[in-house]
Amino acid sequence: MIDFAFMSDTLLKLLGALPTTLTLFFSSLALGLLLALVVVAMRVSRWPLLSYPARFYIMLFRGTPLLIQMFLIYYGLGQFPAVRHSVLWVVLKSPYGCAVISLALCTAGYTAEIIRGGLQSVPRGQIEAGQAVGMSRWTLLWRVIGPITLRQALPAYSTEAVLLVKSTALASLVTVWDVTGVAQQIIQRTYRTMEVFICAALIYLVLNFLVVRAVAWVEHRLSPHLRERPLGAPGKPTPETAPHS
């Protein structure tokens, strides 16, 4: 039997933890993206001194479980007095700071590879075309390589964002009580597993639906050339309107 009063009470309690989940997600997404840009810039560099540390970084953070990374960053680093007396401790002392850092470090590894995939799919001809019209390196990056990379990387990046939303569920390990953590607390007090986890799953489902829709909207905006033009919209100059020679 489904107890609707209990379900709605649980849902309200879980929604109380939603801001924690959301801020964890947005701050680690932003920080992770910035870090990924640095990593990918190093990764595609011609100099081994830059590209090998980036390769190592990607291998390290994609190759180990996030749970272990978070545990080591929070409980592991805190065991060393040298870390506790350094400036890093200002951030590492707070559970929230550690959760954001571990999530960002991990997602940066994946995001860097996604961006690299997008970069490599930029057609050589388009870069040459840009160079042919005399674009500077920065203009080329800003007007040609950047937009195409972004558009190519977006579908894979939306998956990474969805995975990141779900990864925030690990934050209760370091005493940050997000939606999943609060769900576990409620279960420990009421011993009712099914109802509580169903409510939590619903919240994540809605959240991820919104994330996917948001990325799809950006993707739509970035690919006007792939859509049919609406009737009556100003189009390419037709032979009739073109001046006769």
Place this chain on the structure above:
Amino acid sequence: MAQKFGSLGSWMVAAAMLACAPLAQAKDWTTVNIATEGSYEPWNLTLPGGKISGFEPELIQTLCERMKLTCNLVVQNWDGMIASLNAGKFDMLMDAIVVTEDRKKVIAFSVPYARTPASFVALDANLLPGKPGPANEITLGMDEQQVSTAIAPLREALKGKTIGIASGTIYTPFIDDHFKDVATIREYNASADTILDLQAGRIDVAFDDVTFLDSLKAKPDGQNLAYTGPQIGGPIWGDGEALAFRQTDGDLKAMFDAALKQALADGTVKKLSEKWFKLDLTPKS
């Protein structure tokens, strides 16, 4: 491909057999499966060879011998243990489970076989007033007035401090109710994590069961831990630790109740308690 389907099929048969197993043996008790954590020293622990040992495994062995039952210990994590019991994965639980009103709503308990005090622990023994350790135990009852008078000096000393506590224990609501307005409370998934963070200096003080803390303090990594303030015991922690059963298995509970009463009366439980805890934890009164 065919092989893959074959193994999937056998898995499904095995799963179906597992699901039916408790039904098949529910009536006549000759074999009982008992879940334990196997990692809550010295209550239950896993020896290097994989054998389960500790206070509880030795106690259950004597109980089962008295009743001529075959008892199998099954290792299972504490979270999800109660749900798995009710789902029929095993027949009873023995994992230092404290009897509480909330738990009584979902499972049945035997008579308690132990009752333990709790204490604050810190890196500095002088953090809280009063002599620390077993010599200075205060007994708290259910009377709100008596409790708040007794802990007033502790509240004073903990003003502005951060207290670490494991989530979902009987101590969690006590700390929450009495210290939330003066101190920061931080909840952990596991007692061991609380102690790690105490040693890292992120929290000032932790609160837990003395049997658990004693076992930590005996290890090389726990040398810097110190009890601070009085030990707190008494009815505030409920009736004590007991065996847990499904509410429908009244017959099994009655069998173990009789055996436990006998073992408490003839001193077996006291002897085992002193062997494993160096303390007599048998419930008084």
